[in-house]
Amino acid sequence: MEALFAIAIGTLTSCAVYLLLRARTYPVLLGLTLLSYAVNLFLFASGRLVMASAPLTDQGLERFPDPIPQALVLTAIVIGFGMTALMVVLALRAIHATGGDHVDGGER
Amino acid sequence: MLLSLVILIPLLGAWLPAALSRALGVDPARTAAALAAASLALVLSQAPSVLAGATLVSGWSWIPEAGLNATFRLDGFGLLFALLILGIGLLVILYSRYYLSPEEPKERFYGLLLLFMGAMLGVVLAENLLLLVTFWELTSLSSFLLIGFWRHDADARRGARLALMVTGAGGLALLAGVLLIGHVVGSFELSDVLASGPVIKAHPLYETMLVLVLLGAFTKSAQFPFHFWLPHAMAAPTPVSAYLHSATMVKAGIFLLGRLFPAFAGTETWFYIVSGVGLTTQLFAAYVALFRHDLKGLLAYSTVSHLGLITLLFGFGTPAGAVAAVFHIINHAVFKASLFMAAGIVDHETGTRDMRRLSGLARFMPWTAALATVAAGAMAGVPLLNGFLSKEMFFAETLQVQWLGSRYWVLPVAATLASVFTVAYSTRFVHDVFFGPPPQGLARVPHAPPRWMKVPVEILVGLCLLVGLLPGLIVDPLLGAAGGAVLQAPLPEYSLALWHGFDLPVLMSVVALVGGASIYFARRYYFGLHGYRQQGYDGRALVEGLVALAVAGSRRLVDRIANASLQRYVLLLLLATLGVGFVGARGLSLAPIDATPPPDALAVALTAALVFAAVAATALHARRLLALVLIGVVGLVVSLAFVRFSAPDLALTQLLVEIVTVLLLLLALYFMPAESPRESSGLRRARDAVVAIAAGLGAGLLAWAVLTRPFSTIAWYYLENAKPQGGGYNVVNVILVDFRGFDTLGEITVLGIAAVAIVALLQELKLDAPQRDWDGRPWATERHPLMLRVLARPLLPLALLVSVYLFLRGHNAPGGGFIAGLVTGTAILLQYVAYGSDWARERLPWNYSTAIALGLLLATATGLASWAFGAPFLTSTFGYVHWPVVGEFELASAMMFDLGIYVVVVGVVMVIVGRLGALSGPAARGS
Incomplete structure (x- = not known):
């Protein structure tokens, strides 16, 4: 199971990095989105993988997942949304300012 | 307490001259003098016990963990310096009142002077070495401001910068040395350090510590090869030179040599470094001084030379040498300050300091000429003046040095030679300026200075005479106390008599006086001294060249890497990260340590779906809409992963954020080109692919390594205490709103800031909305599809109900403010999509x-409310109420906090997506 998880994180990172290196704002936005998936999964993984459980203490469970990375990742997801939104608006503003969607504001 | 006041009065009173001058019209010089006098009175009140041999230590602990204490120490050596700093300081304040012209900013001058005075007192009265270094740097800073007091003068600015660079760099070396001393001794208190001399000298780090400390001392005291800043600092107003560059600041390095004498002195290394530097400096500077045409330039090199003499005396490492050094510190401060003041008077009354243009001034200002002659006599070591006594002691000491064996004669010969030049330049100072024919071609006719400008000179010259004539009466108690404090041991035998009989030191003095005078007159008349052009080694060019080199190098580097291309920056960042990761990961074993459950078919299928969607989105990113759909698939699989691995809260959050994000990107896509043009070359794409694969491999291997390593967690604490302390069963939510509520408060603040930034960016943003879609078809006029409208309206109350439910149960089951807020936001957005933003905004007119x-x-107020009950910020409390139908129900104060989160999240979602959606409204779309 760990191997699958690691493969997923690695693939997401690879795709994200390739997209981050593109010259247009839109693929960079997609790359940032993919990268935040990868980072969130990685942070989540630091609590190890626990199946068929939940961080709820009233369910009579024997084994619990680590709630700390979960709390961390929950806020990270919401903040990641705020960051993506900011980037989107920046990209739109850049179109307004430069007339194009090149990341450097034009060819160099 | 009292000792700290001595420092704090001038330091904290530095703003008073300006304030009182503006508010009440008080002469800033008077304010400064009053403060200095108050400080001096405090020192004098302690003088009797210190002169009797006491060492006063007081203060309080400040940051004891770092060994930093605000402790102060007054012993004989500190008393001597405090008296010099405050006494000469008072005279300088009086002098500069007449020196500065009326239009100059006196408030600033006296403020800076007080600041410097306080810093300097801090250096000499500090008991804690870290405190000493702090004040040490403060003297560098305040002297920078004082040297550059005439801001309009480029030379002054350059001189100030040079002084700051050299002394500041030395200060850093000193700090390193002091840290090592603290490490070796185990304490930064002087009392401990001075008692640990044998430990320090025997330590393997002794040489390192010594060199670092000496770098600090030598830069400050302008010792060769760091002496070059001092002549350039002569661009300062003359009172500043008289104060800083004769009596006080340049003596700080000497002070340090004396202060740490018991801890460091007496070894062979000490002798060769300190004496070697001192002797070189003394000889070299005395020679150069003779060829300076500027009065202050001559005095500057003379100061360097005398500081070298004192350094040399300390370098001998003998008790008698140290006492002679202390004596010369006193004498040099007194005669050199008066000589600077005399030079300032000449400059003030004639408009020039160039000795080639000055001549015969004795007929215009006979009294000043007499005073300057006496002071210069003291500098040359003429009998019956104070300089003679310490110079005799110096000569006697050079004959006693044991280290050089059969070459013992080197030191006395070199010392005599240096004294020959000293006599020569002293003669030149007097003879060129005050004697000979009347001056030609001066801008104005010289006249005698104002009465009160001469008083400080008179007092200092009077001291030269008194000490020279009655040393036992005037200076012996202070010298004894200061010498004892330096040695931290009983004083050696020494005698302050005017005449010891005809011995070798007297002969050396005679040689110096006769030889010096002969050299001066010989050069004056036969070698054309006035035609001598100044040249040779100047450290300023070196330092400024180094600075220019560093600036040019940085600029080239920046030009090379910073070409304003985001692609380039991202690539460099990624490569750097890969490099660091690679270095860090060397030797990392990837063998699994923890047993792992085997993957099942579902997990394999979902991972395959994720990999496929991500790779496809990347490969097809040029087709933007398709790529977005594929990204949505990835997000869904990620939320399923959270479901699988026991994180229901995360799954809900991820799902909802995914919806809002896709909506957001769709809106953005409306204004963007539909496809990315192919513009990267194949080579570039291949390069990026290599970087991407390397990054993916790194991240994947790291994740694998993390997942298969055993680990310990503090989760048990939260699992055990979520209910008893936080009142909830859902541990994730309790952590968010209770245990780590302060973090969450910070996070929703960041969200709020992002929203504010977005509002600001969208203001007055007008984008041309496309009239046709990407395939060239016109946009549908039916803007709000019927089916969606029918569905959306009943969905809103239902969704709101669900979000209330999720919110209320959040403390005990998956849910909470974040998730409920996202549900509410999504539901309202659905109305926007179905009916258009104008319609929705009319009916939901919230800001x-x-x-x-x-x-x-609300979130902050919940946190603050706990203060009202005397508990720390964000302490939570809870109780239970019974609700009919719903049943036992818990009310926690954390719920108010969660409500704050809910409101923020709803607001952020609506601000971001709602505003963006409004861009594409009918107004943007045109008719």
Whole structure:
């Protein structure tokens, strides 16, 4: 199971990095989105993988997942949304300012 | 307490001259003098016990963990310096009142002077070495401001910068040395350090510590090869030179040599470094001084030379040498300050300091000429003046040095030679300026200076005479106390008599006086001294060249890497990260340590779906809409992963954020080109692919390594205490709103800031909305599809109900403010999509920006409320109420906090997506 998880994180990172290196704002936005998936999964993984459980203490469970990375990742997801939104608006503003969607504001 | 006041009065009173001058019209010089006098009175009140041999230590602990204490120490050596700093300081204040012209900013001058005075007192009265270094740097800073007092003068600015660079760099070396001393001794208190001399000298780090400390001392005291800053600092107003560059600041390095004498002195290394530097400096500077045409330039090199003499005496490492050094510190401060003041008077009354243009001034200002002659006599070591006594002691000491064996004669010969030049330049100072024919071609006719400008000179010259004539009466108690404090041991035998009989030191003095005078007159008349052009080694060019080199190098580097291309920056960042990761990961074993459950078919299928969607989105990113759909698939699989691995809260959050994000990107896509043009070359794409694969491999291997390593967690604490302390069963939510509530408060604040930034960016943003879609078809006029309208309306109350439910149960089951807020936001957005933003805004006329602020206020107020009960910020409390139908129900104060989160999240979602959606409304779309 760990191997699958690691493969997923690695693939997401690879795709994200390739997209981050593109010259247009839109693929960079997609790359940032993919990268935040990868980072969130990685942070989540630091609590190890626990199946068929939940961080709820009233369910009579024997084994619990680590709630700390979960709390961390929950806020990270919401903040990641705020960051993506900011980037989107920046990209739109850049179109307004430069007339194009090149990341450097034009060819160099 | 009292000792700290001595420092704090001038330091904290530095703003008073300006304040009182503006408010009440008080002469700033008077204010400064009053403060210095108050400080001096405090020192004098302690003088009797210190002169009797006491060492006063007081203060309080400040940051004991770092060994930093605000402790102060007054012993004989500190007393001597405090008296010099405050006494000469008072005279300088009086002198500069007449020196500065009326239009100059006196308030600033006296303020800076007081600041410097306080810093300097801090250096000499500090008991804690870290405190000493702090004050040491403060003297560098305040002297920078004083040297550059005439801001309009480029030379002054350059001189100030040079002084700051050299002394500041030395200060850093000193700090390193002091840290090592603290490490070796185990304490930064001087009392401990001075008692640990044998430990320090025997330590393997002794040489390192010594060199670092000496770098600090030598830069400050302008010792060769760091002496070059001092002549350039002569661009300062003359009172500043008289104060800083004769009596006080340049003596700080000497002070340090004396202060740490018991801890460091007496070894062979000490002798060769300190004496070697001192002797070189003394000889070299005395020679150069003779060829300076500027009065202050001559005095500057003379100061360097005398400081070298004192350094040399300390370098001998003998008790008698140290006492002679202390004596010369006193004498040099007195005669050199008066000589600077005399030079200032000449400059003030004639408009020039160039000795080639000055001549015969004795007929215009006979009294000043007499005073300057006496002071210069003291500098040359003429009998019956104070300089003669310490110079005799110096000569006697050079004959006693044991280290050089059969070459013992080197030191006395070199010392005599240096004294020959000293006599020569002293003669030149007097003879060139005050004697000979009347001056030609001066801008104005010289006249005698104002009465009170001469008084400080008179007092100092009077001291030269008194000490020279009655040393036992005037200076012996202070010298004894100061010498004892330096040695931290009983004083050696020494005698302050005017005449010891005809011995070798007297002969050396005679040789110096006769030889010096002969050299001066010989050069004056036969070698054309006035035609001598100044040249040779100047450290300023070196330092400024180094600075220019560093600046040019940085500029080239920046030009090379910073070409304003985001692609380039991202690539460099990624490569750097890969490099660091690679270095860090060397030797990392990837063998699994923890047993792992085997993957099942579902997991394999979902991972395959994720990999496929991500790779496809990347490969097809040029087709933007398709790529977005594929990204949505990835997000869904990620939320399923959270479900699988026991994180229901995360799954809900991820799902909802995914919806809002896709909506957001769709809106953005409306204004963007539909496809990315192919513009990267194949080579570049291949390069990026290599970087991407390397990054993916790194991240994947790291994740694998993390997942298969055993680990310990503090999760048990939260699992055990979520219910008893936080009142909830859902541990994730309890962590968010209770245990780590302060973090969450910070996070929703960041969200709010992002929303504010977005509002600001969208202001007055007008984008041309496309009239046709990407395939060239015109946009549908039916803007709001019927089916969606029918569905959306009943969905809103239902969704709101669900979000209330999720919110209320959040403390005990998956849910909470974040998730409920996202549900509410999504439901309202659905109305926007179905009916258009104008319609929706008419019916839901809330100001979402205000909502964000209110939510933050609510969360903060919940935290603050706990203060009212005397508990720390964000302490939570809870109780139970029985609700009919619903049943036992818990009310926690954390719920108010969660409500704040809810309101912020709703507001952020609505502000971001709602505003963006409004861009594409009918107004943007045109008719």
